[in-house]
Amino acid sequence: xxxxxxxxxxxxxxxxxxxxxxxxxxxxxxxxxxxxxxxxxxxxxxxxxxxxxxxxxxxxxxxxxxxxxxxxxxxxxxxxxxxxxxxxxxxxxxxxxxxxxxxxxxxxxxxxx
Numbered sequence: 001x002x003x004x005x006x007x008x009x010x011x012x013x014x015x016x017x018x019x020x021x022x023x024x025x026x027x028x029x030x031x032x033x034x035x036x037x038x039x040x041x042x043x044x045x046x047x048x049x050x051x052x053x054x055x056x057x058x059x060x061x062x063x064x065x066x067x068x069x070x071x072x073x074x075x076x077x078x079x080x081x082x083x084x085x086x087x088x089x090x091x092x093x094x095x096x097x098x099x100x101x102x103x104x105x106x107x108x109x110x111x112x113x
Contacts (some may be wrong), residue, residue, distance in 0.1 A: 002032050006041055014042075014050065021048025021097075030111055040107045044068060044097040052094040057110050059087040061095075066103035069096045079103070 004027055011023040022044050029038040041064075044050065062068070063083045069076045070085055071094045079085065079095075087093045089102070097103040 002028075003025075004028070004032075009041075011026075011043065016051045016053070018051030018053070019049070021045030022050055034111065035072075036111055037110055038109050038110070042095070042105055044103040046060040046094060046097055046100050046102070048103075049096040050094050051109040052092060054090060056089045057077055057112070058089045059085075061085040061087065062106045064104045065104060066097065066101045067099045068103040069098065070094070071096055079105070 002080040006025060006027055009027055011025050014022040014024055022042060025041045027039045027041055028034050042050070052073075061084065062082050063079050063085075065081050066076070067080045070079055070087070073092055076096070077085075095103070095105070
């Protein structure tokens with residue numbers, strides 16, 4: 001068993017094209033012996049966003065703090081602390097923070113993602 005304080009894990013800037021003001025902390029993953037899933041914590045600064053992108057694997061998301069939106073080419077859905085969201089594999093998506101506080105969320109993906 002391993003216990004991690006999320007704030008002790010290094011926050012690395014997301015360098016994907018189209019990302020703005022986003023950092024990611026890998027809290028649990030293969031490096032810790034987790035063979036099936038990766039738990040990541042994202043922090044999106046006010047005015048920031050993840051890139052609009054898609055991939056084969058699904059996301060399970062839980063918002064810890066702040067407010068924001070999850071966007072697709074067709075719609076924007078609000079997010080706030082306590083909200084859970086499911087993004088199916090293959091769906092184009094983006095997380096956006098139009099607010100004035102940091103948007104912080106957990107994002108779980110399969111390890112092969």
